[in-house]
């Protein structure tokens with residue numbers, strides 16, 4: 097592989113990535129060497145893994161850290177008085193520090209470990225639900241992942257709050273002009289995706305956060321996709337809550353984080369009860385630990401936190417601007433290679449989108465397309481992508497999705513386009 101072929105000085109930056117950070121050489125071979133799974137074959141062909149938006153592959157430092165913990169230094173965390181308990185607690189809390197640095201949170205006290213973004217949103221919704229009144233409004237958008245719709249639907253069903261949806265434009269971005277008009281005195285929460293997992297559209301959260309603040313509403317950003325591709329600074333964003341998952345960030349499953357502004361976290365009631373989240377317990381009274389431990393009842397995902405921390409430390413040592421340019425080039429290359437295909441409809445066409453290519457093939461079900469691509473070793477996702485309202489908005493029941501990550505190559509983008517063109521010939 098010729099690494100110079102993977103330099104992309106002319107590619108525009110993604111939203112949020114400074115153009116000054118470009119151009120830079122990008123050593124794709126060195127990156128790929130950190131992901132052992134990428135050397136495997138699928139159906140007799142080299143694996144082309146284009147499903148990272150669903151879950152990314154695992155980086156070697158993450159694997160090493162988890163194995164090290166299991167083989168050398170493992171125990172339950174907190175309140176241990178022996179060496180292994182202390183070492184494991186240190187490793188667990190060091191992982192929290194890594195997450196803190198990754199999103200530039202002011203303090204690790206503002207990072208709650210959860211089992212993923214889904215649990216983080218459920219935590220916020222369930223806790224806020226205790227304070228909301230019938231008729232209060234929660235504002236999401238039509239492009240949200242179900243993880244950022246259903247916890248709020250629970251409050252509609254159980255508390256009589258009103259769930260409102262910002263509309264989505266034909267290009268797959270949230271229509272902020274219309275959406276901002278929905279923010280009013282009854283709005284209590286505005287919860288939006290920072291980057292769509294279907295259209296790749298990147299939200300500019302600033303006007304939303306400013307408008308929500310004027311009416312005293314809390315803001316939550318679902319950063320599951322954005323945080324993988326953009327440098328995220330929660331202090332600069334100014335949102336109240338930011339949620340994301342470890343398994344999309346080259347780390348393990350079963351771990352994610354809720355960032356909260358200090359006063360926003362302080363007003364949340366505990367979500368689950370159990371060990372480690374209390375101050376003291378009596379027969380007739382209870383007091384709670386301070387955040388973040390207040391929200392981490394029971395034995396936490398210790399190994400997963402340690403592995404995730406190592407994955408984030410690795411990612412933070414990479415050139416994020418160069419990664420963003422590389423991913424954008426992969427997306428652009430696929431689109432260019434497929435540009436003459438009048439049977440292809442791309443869902444999401446905003447120019448500054450992330451490297452997610454959702455598409456519909458005329459005359460073919462998305463599941464069949466994905467299965468045919470798999471024959472060529474190309475892994476893409478097909479279905480609703482947990483975004484049924486958005487599928488309805490686009491008038492489709494499902495779509496296929498190729499999502500690119502830092503470890504994909506231009507050759508893989510070509511292999512995907514070639515395989516798709518061949519797959520289409522089965523339906524023509």
Ligand SMILES: Cc1ncc(COP(=O)(O)O)c(C=O)c1O
Nearest residue numbers: 212213214241243293318320341
């Ligand atoms: C935008 C978005 N939000 C939320 C989620 C849910 O994340 P998890 O399943 O890791 O909790 C996903 C996962 O695909 C996602 O893409």
